[in-house]
Amino acid sequence: MSAAEEEPDSAMEAEFDTVAAWTEEAVRALGPGHAIPAACRGSGSPADLAWLARGLDLRGGETFLDAGAGLGGPAAWLAEHVADRWHGRPVLTEPMVHAAASSRRLFGFPTVAAVTExxxxxxxxxxxxxxxxxxxxxxxxxxxxxxxxxxxxxxGRLGLLVLQRGDAPLPEQPEGNDFPTREELDALLPDAGFTVVDEIDAARLPAAPPGWGERADRVEEHLRRHHGDHPAWRAAQAQKQVMGRLLGERWVTTRLLRAVRHGAERS
Ligand SMILES: C[S@@+](CC[C@H](N)C(=O)[O-])C[C@H]1O[C@@H](n2cnc3c(N)ncnc32)[C@H](O)[C@@H]1O
Incomplete structure (x- = not known):
């Protein structure tokens, strides 16, 4: 059964699996130039990716993992943008099986359906x-x-994009998301064995260039035309609207971090 025929169990599955898989069809219809903007589902701006890529400084034949890669757009962006100094291939993991399969077909990177845990x-x-x-x-x-x-x-170097909330209760909660606070994240990273070497509020970075946004919009329009009456599309749209309001009013902010894994193995 294709993703399009199944009823998603949750808003998260609708957004991250069913609509992700439809996005592959849209890219096929609209052309390969649409693949990367359409397949960046949550990382948004190329400026965010560039900030992370700069500090992660991938080189030579180093191994690179995108954990929770979605449709693979960010990894494809990275491979394209560091091709002059890195000759490896990204490895992608993503638990939503339709998204993982679409990602593999769109970009051809080794992709495994797995949770990061x-x-x-x-x-x-x-x-x-x-x-x-x-x-x-x-x-x-x-x-x-x-x-x-x-x-x-x-x-080893770790890049993170995390949507974090303030201390006040949110006025609305997108289903399935669980935003950490700054304090929680600040405690979690050293506890897990990472030292944060740099961070930035993504709001300080430039917005996506118009060409990027236009291609993403064309894909959205294609999805709306072909799937606009499907419950998965409506659930994903509702999620997106809540997220848009929370980010627009800065109840939730996008934090980019670069960290280094501590040296010694733990028993
Ligand atoms: C906001 S999307 C971001 C996707 C991709 N990283 C990007 O930036 O385009 C969140 C992703 O996390 C995935 N996800 C959810 N639970 C996960 C888990 N336990 N382990 C790994 N990924 C998970 C979702 O399926 C979804 O693809």
Whole structure:
């Protein structure tokens, strides 16, 4: 059964699996130039990716993991933008099986359906990893960070994009998301064995260039035309609208962090 025929169990599944898989169809219809903007689902601006990429400084044949990769757009952006100094291939993990399969077909990178809490990846085998918009969709942040620590080699670099909330209760809650506070994240990272080396509020970085936004909008319009009456599309739109309001009014902010994994192995 295709993703389009199934009823999603939750708003998260609607957004991250069903609509993600439809996005592949839209890219096929509109052309490959639409793939990366359409497949960046949560990381948004190329400026965010550029800020992370600069400090992560992927080089030579280093190994790179995108954990919770969604449709694979950020990893594809990275591979394209560091091609002059990095000749590796991203490895992607993503628990939503339709999204993972679409990502593999769109970009051809090795992609495994897996949660970040249990990565099918050898200990200390990864030089650089990033996880974008994932620590804010589940409460299992400590387990995810412990697993990222396990797979990164000592001294390995980690990039994070995290939607974080302030201390006040949110006026509305998008289903399935679980935003950490700044204090929570500040405590979690050292507890998990990471030192934060740099961070920025993404609001300080430039917005996406018009060409990027126009391509993403064309894909959205294609989805609306072909799937606009489907419950999954409506659930995903409702989620997006809540997120848009929370970000627009800065109840929730986008924090980018670069961290380094501490040296010694834990028993
Ligand atoms: C906001 S999207 C971001 C996707 C992608 N990183 C990007 O920036 O385009 C959040 C992603 O986290 C994935 N996710 C949810 N729970 C997860 C888990 N336990 N482990 C790994 N990924 C998870 C979702 O399926 C979804 O693809």
């Amino acid at each position: 249990a990565l099918p990846i050898a200990t200390a085998s990864v030089d650089v990893a990033w996880s974008l918009g994932v620590l804010c969709v589940t409460r299992s942040r400590p387990e995810m960070l412990a697993e990222l620590r396990r797979v990164l080699r000592p001294g």
